[in-house]
Amino acid sequence: MTSFPINSLFSRLALVLMVSFLLLGLMLVQLSRQLDASFQEQVTQKLHLSLAEHIVHEGPLFIEGKPDPAAVERAFHNMMILGKGFEFYLLAPDGTLLNYSAPPEKIRRKRIPTAAIEQVLAGQSTLPLRGPDPRDPIREKVFSVAPVMIDGQMLGYLYIIINGEIYDSVAAQVADSAWLPFALLMLGSGALFLLASTLGLFAWLTRPLSRLSDAIGAMETQGFKTPSLALNTPGAAREVRQLEQAFNTLSHRLQLQYRKVKSVDEMRRELLAHVSHDLRTPLASLQGYLETWMLQQRKGQQPDPAYVEIAQQNAAKIHKMVDQLMELARLESDQVPMRIESVSIAELVQDVLQKYRPAAEAKKVLLDVSPKDPGLQVAADIEKLERVFTNLVDNALRHCHSGDSIRIQLLQDDQLVKVSVSDSGIGIPASDLPHIFDAHYKAANSIRGDAAHSGLGLAITKRLLALHKSSIEVSSKVQQGTEFRFTLPLA
Ligand SMILES: Nc1ncnc2c1ncn2[C@@H]1O[C@H](COP(=O)(O)OP(=O)(O)O)[C@@H](O)[C@H]1O
Ligand SMILES: [Mg+2]
Incomplete structure (x- = not known):
């Protein structure tokens, strides 16, 4: 397994992913806590919405238009049985605090706004609806409220904070001890999972790249001797x-x-x-x-x-x-001067054959060119073309026996003249055919003759034709003869 230095692609990828994951995780935890709190508030408010009304119906809290301390005390005391989470306030119609179930030093507001109270009583609000908390200048809490009516007159409100201060402190303790390990566990296992999957993903993504780098390495060490492996990773991107x-x-x-x-x-x-x-x-x-x-x-x-x-x-x-x-x-050097001109090819061939005629007659070999039409003109460098024919005829004559023939045929085809130099001589073995144009190659059946034959003739011929942007082909059968073919552009 490869190690991952800090500046490797993998480390960077993993780092970015981990940080994003942790941030996202923390955000999710926070969000779910808030949603959870809001859900709980909604449930408790719904459960206790009519609580204030029940208490008001228990008995009159006012006497002669003023709060009855004894009645209020009794009512508050009874309500304590419900639980420690509730806080009770008796309010005047304008929101002024008349009486409450708390030590006076805890009360931070003498009067609270009544907008939320009126909203609940009008039945127009969606829950949870928070109202002002007399124990804090800005905090708001879910509540239950009921008007206190005596003889058709509205004397004030009974205002109950559900989930009061005590609830808050208990909830905070419980939350920290329950949430923290859970959140840490979730984040930790999430991070581990992420790390593992990134590692897997990374290995999967970089596998072809490693193969590529291996291949390049192999090329570097072995040179180009062995064929390098052709890469084709299945399933790669x-x-x-x-x-x-x-x-x-x-x-x-x-x-x-x-x-x-x-x-x-x-x-x-x-x-x-x-x-x-x-x-x-x-x-x-x-x-x-x-x-x-x-x-x-x-x-x-x-x-x-x-x-x-x-x-x-x-x-x-x-x-x-x-x-x-x-x-x-x-x-073979790069700059070979070319003098392209119109050449009457039949005449040129006749001239070359003329040179070989005495030797051919002595050997009883027939030389022929057809057609002999001097009007057939090709665009070529005349000296170089003459060397081509000389080489080919020289070879043919050397590899012919008495009674054989050497024919040169010229065939006009569209913008080209197809040239064929064939003989009925001894032929070239198939195994030698691919090599005869190599410099210094002589076929197994090669006839040396008395002149110097260093095997350069066909290499020179091929090169001369290449300078005319033409290529030469050969076909041959042993004991039947050989044919060389090439084309030249019409002048
Ligand atoms: N017409 C031909 N018939 C048979 N063999 C041939 C013919 N032309 C060329 N070859 C073979 O190709 C070889 C290479 O020819 P070339 O390059 O001209 O060299 P060289 O003429 O010096 O032997 C010859 O040695 C011979 O074996
Ligand atoms: Mg030769």
């Missing part, structure tokens, strides 16, 4: 899924790029190794024949002119290889 997809695409691209860079690098190294190997043979031969020739001369013998000729042939081979290498290097 949409945003997380998008993130995962972005990561998958990114890692895929990086891997492709990495492989590409790596293969180019490997190819370069291989090429260098092969070329130096290929160069060594003609170079050794060149050196050997020259040394022999010099030795013969030093000995005073007549040196054999054939030796110089062979040395010269080897030098030509080396020359050709170096030329090809330099051409490929030049073509």
Whole structure:
């Protein structure tokens, strides 16, 4: 399990949630206490609403228009039996306190407003209705009230505070001892539950993120050698899924790029190794024949002119290889100048075939181009296009036997000219086909011939066509022949 430092997302989330929860909890506790109090007041007021009226009917509290102390005393005393919660006041019609059941020092008002009393007597109010408390200048309490009538004359009110001072103090004691542990228990267990659910929620939310960070970590340590795991967390949120997809695409691209860079690098190294190997043979031969020739001369013998000729042939081979290498290097650099112009492609092909005609006739191989229409014009760099055909025809001729044929077909198709160079020669094994355009690749059945063949021809050809924004394709069958195809834009 991961630890959660204070600045982690989880700690912050948990802190905010806990504080909000505690505040909300305290507010709820307060609210429910208030609701509870109001509910109790309503119940007690409803229960005791007619209490004052009953007492008034018990017996006259006034004598000759004034309060009868003895009667009042008796009535108050009787009422005490009901309980300690009640407080009794005898009021004049204007609210002046005439008599009461309390020690005089407790009384804080000589007169109380009668608005609430009149409201209750008129029966217009909804309960609980609070009236002024004579024992406090501002406090209000639920009450019961009845007018005192004698011979049809209203002499005053009997005003009873329900839930008086004693009730308050007892209620406060009980409330604190009952509410506090309950509220604490509720808040505590709520907070615990919240913490646990936040933890669960957080783990659930961040699981895909951890996987993502693991994947990135793996990428960092292993490089791009192994294919990185494709992330697809089931049930993950949409945003997380998008993130995962972005990561998958990114890692895929990086891997492709990495492989590409790596293969180019490997190819370069291989090429260098092969070329130096290929160069060594003609170079050794060149050196050997020259040394022999010099030795013969030093000995005073007549040196054999054939030796110089062979040395010269080897030098030509080396020359050709170096030329090809330099051409490929030049073509692979970024800035290759292109001189695009209208080229009569049938004429160009005829020129190339012309060069090979003596060799083809000697080998009894037929060379042909169709159609021979000089009007068919393509947009191309003529020198580079000539190199393309030279390479392809050179290869074809080398891999043909007597009686075979090499055909070049030109087919106009909309804005393009489709070019096909086919031969009926020995063909290329299927396993070699994907590689023949690699620099220095020679197929298993490759015929070396007597000239230097370093396997760069098709790599150069491919690159030359790429500069014309064209790609080259090959199809071949062993013992049946080979066909190379590409297209060129119509001029
Ligand atoms: N027309 C063809 N018929 C058979 N094999 C071919 C043909 N063209 C190319 N190849 C094969 O492709 C290889 C690569 O050709 P290329 O790059 O021109 O190199 P090189 O001509 O120096 O051998 C050849 O060595 C040969 O094996
Ligand atoms: Mg070649």
